[in-house]
Amino acid sequence: MCLFYSKSLGQLHELHIGGNLLENLQSGVFTGMERLEKLFILSNNLREIDSEAFIGVPQLLWLALNNNLLTTLPHDVFEPVPKLQRMSVEPKHCDIYFSADFCKDSCVCVPLTGNSTAITSCSSPRGLWSR
Numbered sequence: 001m002c003l004f005y006s007k008s009l010g011q012l013h014e015l016h017i018g019g020n021l022l023e024n025l026q027s028g029v030f031t032g033m034e035r036l037e038k039l040f041i042l043s044n045n046l047r048e049i050d051s052e053a054f055i056g057v058p059q060l061l062w063l064a065l066n067n068n069l070l071t072t073l074p075h076d077v078f079e080p081v082p083k084l085q086r087m088s089v090e091p092k093h094c095d096i097y098f099s100a101d102f103c104k105d106s107c108v109c110v111p112l113t114g115n116s117t118a119i120t121s122c123s124s125p126r127g128l129w130s131r
Contacts, residue, residue: 036057
C-alpha cells in the first residue's frame with residue numbers, strides 16, 4: 001500500500017519528506033508517482049529500504065538520503081530507477097555497502113554512466129573522489 005496515495009501525486013516532480021522520523025521504506029511506497037524526478041528523504045531515522053521501495057518512480061533522477069541511520073542497502077534497490085543520475089548519502093555512523101563499492105564516508109555518489117546499476121564513484125568530499 002502506498003503511504004502517500006493520491007491521484008494528484010502522479011503529477012509530482014519533486015518530493016521532500018525530511019524530518020518525519022521515517023524508519024523504513026516499504027515496497028512500493030512511492031507507487032503512483034510516475035513523474036517524480038527528485039526525492040529528498042533527509043534527516044529521518046531510516047534504517048532499512050526495501051529492495052522494491054522505488055518501484056513506481058521510473059523517472060527518478062536524484063535521490064538524497066542524507067542524515068539517516070542506514071548501514072546497508074539491498075544490492076538491487078536501484079534497479080527500478082534506471083534513470084537515477086545522482087544520489088547523495090551522508091551516513092551518521094556507518095559504512096554503507098552496495099554492490100558497486102559504495103562510498104564509505106560522508107559523500108555524494110554519482111553513477112558514472114547515469115544508471116544506478118553501474119559502478120559508482122564519490123564526487124565529494126574531495127578526499128574520496130573517484131572511489
